[in-house]
Amino acid sequence: MSDQLIIFDTTLRDGEQSPGASMTKDEKLRIARQLERLKVDVIEAGFAASSNGDFDAVKAIADAIKDSTVCSLARANDRDIARAADALAGANRARIHTFIATSPLHMEKKLRMTPEQVLEQAKQAVRYARSRVGDVEFSPEDGYRSDVDFLCRVIEAVIAEGASTINVPDTVGYAIPELYGNFIKTLRERIPNSDKAIWSVHCHNDLGMAVANSLAGVKIGGARQIECTINGLGERAGNCSLEEVVMAVKTRRDYFGLEVAIDTTQIMPASRMVSQTTGFVVQPNKAVVGANAFAHASGIHQDGVLKARDTYEIMRAEDVGWSANKIVLGKLSGRNAFKQRLQDLGIEMESESEINAAFARFKELADRKSEIFDEDILALASDESVTAEKEQYGLVSMSQRSETGERPHAVVVFTVDGKEMRGESDGNGPVDASLKAIESHVKSGAEMVLYSVNAISGSTESQGEVTVRLQHGGRVVNGVGADPDIVVASAKAYLSALNKLHSKADRVAAQG
Numbered sequence: 001m002s003d004q005l006i007i008f009d010t011t012l013r014d015g016e017q018s019p020g021a022s023m024t025k026d027e028k029l030r031i032a033r034q035l036e037r038l039k040v041d042v043i044e045a046g047f048a049a050s051s052n053g054d055f056d057a058v059k060a061i062a063d064a065i066k067d068s069t070v071c072s073l074a075r076a077n078d079r080d081i082a083r084a085a086d087a088l089a090g091a092n093r094a095r096i097h098t099f100i101a102t103s104p105l106h107m108e109k110k111l112r113m114t115p116e117q118v119l120e121q122a123k124q125a126v127r128y129a130r131s132r133v134g135d136v137e138f139s140p141e142d143g144y145r146s147d148v149d150f151l152c153r154v155i156e157a158v159i160a161e162g163a164s165t166i167n168v169p170d171t172v173g174y175a176i177p178e179l180y181g182n183f184i185k186t187l188r189e190r191i192p193n194s195d196k197a198i199w200s201v202h203c204h205n206d207l208g209m210a211v212a213n214s215l216a217g218v219k220i221g222g223a224r225q226i227e228c229t230i231n232g233l234g235e236r237a238g239n240c241s242l243e244e245v246v247m248a249v250k251t252r253r254d255y256f257g258l259e260v261a262i263d264t265t266q267i268m269p270a271s272r273m274v275s276q277t278t279g280f281v282v283q284p285n286k287a288v289v290g291a292n293a294f295a296h297a298s299g300i301h302q303d304g305v306l307k308a309r310d311t312y313e314i315m316r317a318e319d320v321g322w323s324a325n326k327i328v329l330g331k332l333s334g335r336n337a338f339k340q341r342l343q344d345l346g347i348e349m350e351s352e353s354e355i356n357a358a359f360a361r362f363k364e365l366a367d368r369k370s371e372i373f374d375e376d377i378l379a380l381a382s383d384e385s386v387t388a389e390k391e392q393y394g395l396v397s398m399s400q401r402s403e404t405g406e407r408p409h410a411v412v413v414f415t416v417d418g419k420e421m422r423g424e425s426d427g428n429g430p431v432d433a434s435l436k437a438i439e440s441h442v443k444s445g446a447e448m449v450l451y452s453v454n455a456i457s458g459s460t461e462s463q464g465e466v467t468v469r470l471q472h473g474g475r476v477v478n479g480v481g482a483d484p485d486i487v488v489a490s491a492k493a494y495l496s497a498l499n500k501l502h503s504k505a506d507r508v509a510a511q512g
């Protein structure tokens, strides 16, 4: 059996299914380029048939990515598979990942199909997918809660039809490591043609065991592909986290004896990019990528680490891309240095005028803040979308009055489809007043389900990064805004969320 472990990243598909984490085509493309720098083997770029927007995003990624295989999800029907194949037409290496539910509960209640119908549809889907691309992955959705005899029949049949990767999802995060590992082992032992496929694990984190279950699927079950997401992004409690599973395999090579192609120094840039793009903040004590992951606060630990690093550290911070906050640019930096830094950070801008606009915003920031960090540039690039002409809403200017004992008051000037509006309101605080001033015109009727502020680089001099999550008519969106003035950052985040809320989206859920 191969000792190479395939890392299949699904941040842009399963991760994006997390309510509020939906990304624009440009954002997805930027993350895909970072995943390529990270050297993931397979990038699941989206679910091409779910919406025109996702089709375009999969297509853009397939056209741009050269080193990683690009994959699209497709339900087990001809239309979905044809959309996936069309979107992937430009890829160097393309994979179609088709799925259908096989658990009694899903077949009866969700699909309203008999097991025989599901078996036939799975076979036909893989046959058709193979006629469109050479690399086909099949997933029996809710596989872990499926009847093992039936699952063996389905998997044997789809391998015979040409599926070269078999993925066994624990769709609802119900598995326990030992049981999941043995489940995969049993399937591999019982299915006569199991050696014709690479086995893959796909674990959700509802009981906090996605990483442990995935590793058991590899160690006990013999799987050689792990499906995972950056920062563990994903629906509900998320998916198996890429950084944790990769560093477990690397750090405990003595136990797993497996190789991964990942360039681990690209982990932190990927983590930051996903967090800043989606507004999903990484908890400080998160393994590998949390702000405290390598911080030693207790005197005993600090003393130990200074004497011999491995007393309390099993990984080196620099190996996963942590570097002390570097001052990368300042007030005197020129356009070329700025452009180079954008490239180094994997930020692609479509035109020279977009770079010029970003550079002007950088200069504006450098006038207010002497030290500009990578995080500032990433935030500034995400922020560009708020002011970009193609967006419906953009911030022009704002002012607030707040004084002890007085009710705060705000005036916000913003554009709606290029036309200037002026909103005015009181509020509980300056942020509340500013957002109410915008809402007095927009009248979105959206409910705010999350508001959070995070200092990008530590001190009070830093930019504040604000995430606003809005919910309306069954849709949930996140807006992110950054500025040294957190009231301005809040207004930007609110407008960014409105832009997403009002964009035309007609997504079909993968588990729907």
Ligand code: KIV
Pocket (backbone or CB within 6 Å): 014, 099, 139, 140, 141, 142, 169, 170, 171, 172, 202, 204, 510
């Ligand atoms: O969790 C799941 O079952 C999935 C499938 C669509 C592979 O994401």
Ligand code: ZN
Pocket (backbone or CB within 6 Å): 014, 169, 171, 202, 204
């Ligand atoms: Zn999933």
